[in-house]
Amino acid sequence: MTHSRHVHELTATELTAAMQQGQLALSDYLNAMHTFTQAVDPQVLAFAHYNQDIVKLQAEPLDALRASGMDLPPLYGVPIAVKDVIDTEVYPTEYGFAATLGRTPSQDAYLVHRLRAAGAIIWAKAHTTELAYLHPSVTRNPRVPGHTPGGSSSGSAAAVAAGLVPAAIGTQANASVIRPASFCGVYGYKPTRELICTTGVLRCTQSLDQIGVFARSCEDLALVAQTMIGAYPTAQGRTVFPMNLLGLCKQEPPLQPKLMFARTPFWDQMAPLAQEAFLELKDELSDCLTELELHASVANSVGWLKTVMEAEMSVNVEPLVGAAAGQLSPEIVGLMERGQKISASDYLHALARMHAAADAFDEYFEHFDAILTPAALGPAPVGLDSTGSPVMSTIWNFAGLPCVSLPLLQTEDGQPIGVQLVGKRNDDGRLLRTARWLVQRLGQ
DSSP states (O other): OBTTBOGGGOOHHHHHHHHHTTSSOHHHHHHHHHHHHHHHHHHHOOEEEEOHHHHHHHHHHHHHHHHHTOOOOTTTTOEEEEETTBOOSSSOOOTTOGGGTTOOOSSOOHHHHHHHHTTOEEEEEEOOSGGGSSSOOSOOOSSSTTBOOOSSSHHHHHHHHTTSOSEEEEEESSSTTHHHHHHHTOEEEEOSTTSSOOTTBOOSOTTTOEEEEEESSHHHHHHHHHHHOOOEEOTTSOEEOOOOHHHHHHSOOSSOOOEEEOOOTTGGGSOHHHHHHHHHHHHHTTTTEEEOOOOGGGGGHHHHHHHHHHHHHHHHTHHHHHTOTTOOOHHHHHHHHHHTTOOHHHHHHHHHHHHHHHHHHHGGGGTOSEEEEESSSSSOOBSSSOOOOOHHHHHHHHHTOOEEEEEEEEOTTOOEEEEEEEOOTTOHHHHHHHHHHHHHHTTO
């Protein structure tokens, strides 16, 4: 216990502070978390791979570092679950795919290397939907049993929601971070496209794949994300440099943030109780929130993203799929059939619209700090046969904008409803600062 709380309730920033100040021994913490994992994960099924001996091996150099008296790294001892499409030396990486069971990478993905260098412990590999696409994983939603946890980063979101880890890593090509964060009632952050290097991550769609973080606070999102950001040249020809996202997140805004409320063209598809919750939130924030209607053409993002995703993914996963005859879900079979029929002209047109969409949104952020909009169509749908609609993320992900899902709303019976904030591309620090301000404003 720390301050009358069980250790599984600690955020990553609280945990690192307790470790740094000598209030909590790493071995005691890891043993308590192991006991908790053994008790809870058989019901949640968040983890594809977890092994206490592997955790202990990672802890040995951290214990030696503590004994040396040297400064401790920023994520010292923080257990992090990593989606099972991201390469790890210490655990298999199997893509949630029957044909790649037992696949063992020879080295860590770039982002995993950076996490471990910062003192993090790769606690487990989190379940993913098949090839990070639509066929659901076995993971359960710990907040709303019998309802989907979302996807494709289902295990990562559920692990944080269940208290199995304070933070987890996912990926997103459409809504695979923001939607499960909303459904499971945790904080989720999808950075600006290409902010975090994807080397060592299953390549589904090179134009859309992005790394994301699940955690229990805005500060944790910033801390974990900034650790993964390293200097590297992007495919678009720019160079990304490390940044102090946590410092920016914790700054007080110089002026009260201005928010734009966007219902999006998909508002009518939302659950009525979710619509009501957002309209009440809009009234509560009336002094800082202005509603503007997005141009109807943004609805075309759904078709354009689908074209880019299916064209690229059908090529990228073909070597895996080709060796898996008879082991494919109907979702992957359909993807391959549709993707192979997309013409070059349709693909290139959709790709051009993606870059234009990013430019078009820049003007909004000359007047507003962030766009406030639903993270999903409502609470997590009943059943485990679907991961839910991604449509409330599609516009923003297509444009490559940074987004967060904040667990600020819920139904009368406690089902989470995420509030999505969208920021200007390459201005992730301001988005996280605004998100933290909003959480404090609403007393969460």
